[in-house]
Amino acid sequence: MSTITEGYLNHKIFGIVSETAAEMGVRAFVIGGYVRDCFLGRSNDDIDIVVEGRGIELAEAVGQKVRSKVSVFRNFGTAMLRFEGMEIEFVGARKESYHRESRNPIVEDGTLEEDQLRRDFTINAMAFSLQKEDFGALVDPFGGIRDLAAGVIRTPRDPDETYSDDPLRMLRAVRFATKLSTPEHPFAIVPESMDSIRRMAPRMEILSRERIAEELNKILLCPRPSMGFRLMDEAGMLPYVLPDLQALKGVETMDGKGHKENFSHTLQVLDNVAEVDGGKLWLRWAALLHDIGKPRSKRFAPGLGWTFHGHNVIGAKMVPGIFKSLKMTQGDEMKYVQKLVDLHLRPIALVDEEVTDSAVRRLLFDAGNDIGDLMILCNADITSKNPAKVARIRANFELVKQKMSEVEQKDEIRNFKNPIDGAYVMEVFGIPPCQEIGILKEAVKNAILDGEIGNNFAEADALMRQKAAEIGLHPVK
Ligand code: CTP
Numbered sequence: 001m002s003t004i005t006e007g008y009l010n011h012k013i014f015g016i017v018s019e020t021a022a023e024m025g026v027r028a029f030v031i032g033g034y035v036r037d038c039f040l041g042r043s044n045d046d047i048d049i050v051v052e053g054r055g056i057e058l059a060e061a062v063g064q065k066v067r068s069k070v071s072v073f074r075n076f077g078t079a080m081l082r083f084e085g086m087e088i089e090f091v092g093a094r095k096e097s098y099h100r101e102s103r104n105p106i107v108e109d110g111t112l113e114e115d116q117l118r119r120d121f122t123i124n125a126m127a128f129s130l131q132k133e134d135f136g137a138l139v140d141p142f143g144g145i146r147d148l149a150a151g152v153i154r155t156p157r158d159p160d161e162t163y164s165d166d167p168l169r170m171l172r173a174v175r176f177a178t179k180l181s182t183p184e185h186p187f188a189i190v191p192e193s194m195d196s197i198r199r200m201a202p203r204m205e206i207l208s209r210e211r212i213a214e215e216l217n218k219i220l221l222c223p224r225p226s227m228g229f230r231l232m233d234e235a236g237m238l239p240y241v242l243p244d245l246q247a248l249k250g251v252e253t254m255d256g257k258g259h260k261e262n263f264s265h266t267l268q269v270l271d272n273v274a275e276v277d278g279g280k281l282w283l284r285w286a287a288l289l290h291d292i293g294k295p296r297s298k299r300f301a302p303g304l305g306w307t308f309h310g311h312n313v314i315g316a317k318m319v320p321g322i323f324k325s326l327k328m329t330q331g332d333e334m335k336y337v338q339k340l341v342d343l344h345l346r347p348i349a350l351v352d353e354e355v356t357d358s359a360v361r362r363l364l365f366d367a368g369n370d371i372g373d374l375m376i377l378c379n380a381d382i383t384s385k386n387p388a389k390v391a392r393i394r395a396n397f398e399l400v401k402q403k404m405s406e407v408e409q410k411d412e413i414r415n416f417k418n419p420i421d422g423a424y425v426m427e428v429f430g431i432p433p434c435q436e437i438g439i440l441k442e443a444v445k446n447a448i449l450d451g452e453i454g455n456n457f458a459e460a461d462a463l464m465r466q467k468a469a470e471i472g473l474h475p476v477k
Contacts, residue, residue, distance in 0.1 A: 026053035159196035272380035430476035
């Protein structure tokens, strides 16, 4: 099949690469994601050029013409340059295979078709010719266009070979199916590929955790990320990706009573968040992990049923280990996820109680600037199938939000800073660093949060002096 598609190659960079390749006597093609996305009507500024010859030399010659710096990665035989907002990567066509126990490929020069054959999926193996005589012709020996139209993820070769060469491709299959699916045009992994993944999933053990985490992040950022996790589950990949998520699966029954199926619930919450968050990766991580402590906190109380007391605290404690196991950051992003997992029950608990100013103030204090995200998570967590119950909770939830904005306007608790600091306490009472300082500061903080005094220096100072007298401390002046 040869389709003329020059409309997709209007940008002048393609003409320049074409001309330079002709001068050097080599054949060059646009390949991979850019070609796929042209047919899907998606924009893509990453262009991959494959050359039957030296990719680095072509890149350097093009770089000179467009006066752009070329970054060369000799180990990989690739080179990259930036031009008018596009990132263009050059590589020589190759055939390659991998050692069974390593990801280091044995690379040999190859033809375009050999290069296409070694790629991950048919939809990623299509190429546009950059030769003058058939500029823009689609070169698609493995039926990428057919598979794109049918919405299937299929490997050009026997899937066992493709996945064995690079086991990350199993996760990439999940990612592309999830990312490319729309309600009008769903994508699926073909059954023989799913079967192969089920067999090959243990090969994921050889992958670096960083590469797995990168794919997970991309899956999480898809419009409906639940699909990715369901596919991972169906293909038996969860134990190699996120074993704690696997533990959420299933329903136990005792005395005829079952509990909520926590895996489906988690995925529903994740999609609910993704619908409204505008692409916040770490909020999505918080959604994915919000109930991760449930299996460890699960108890059955006769007469009462199933309980998951303290699952938020247990879950929050698990977050650093989960991030570490994926070699992800232990910094602010992890702490943010941990905080949201810890606090995710608080807004909804307020809904069930009487919404007092002091409870709202404490929540604002604990959540700080992440209160908006916490409210998104908490709202997304309402997944009951009983419409009357959902309506009641949502109405009360609005009440909590309203109360929050009132308290916020009045007391500015969100960025709470204690009007009394340690240095001031030491100066007033002439004391060295000691635990009394903490006691006094805590008393002031609690009095402000409980609404006993205003959030200002004068009232805080008076309360500090009163509390100090009670514990036998007196001002030096
Ligand atoms: N590729 C592959 N096997 C991999 C990674 C990449 O065969 N493990 C090939 C695919 O042909 C892919 C191309 O290299 O299209 C470029 O890879 P990448 O930039 O990761 O993916 P894109 O397809 O460009 O998709 P996106 O930019 O959306 O991630």
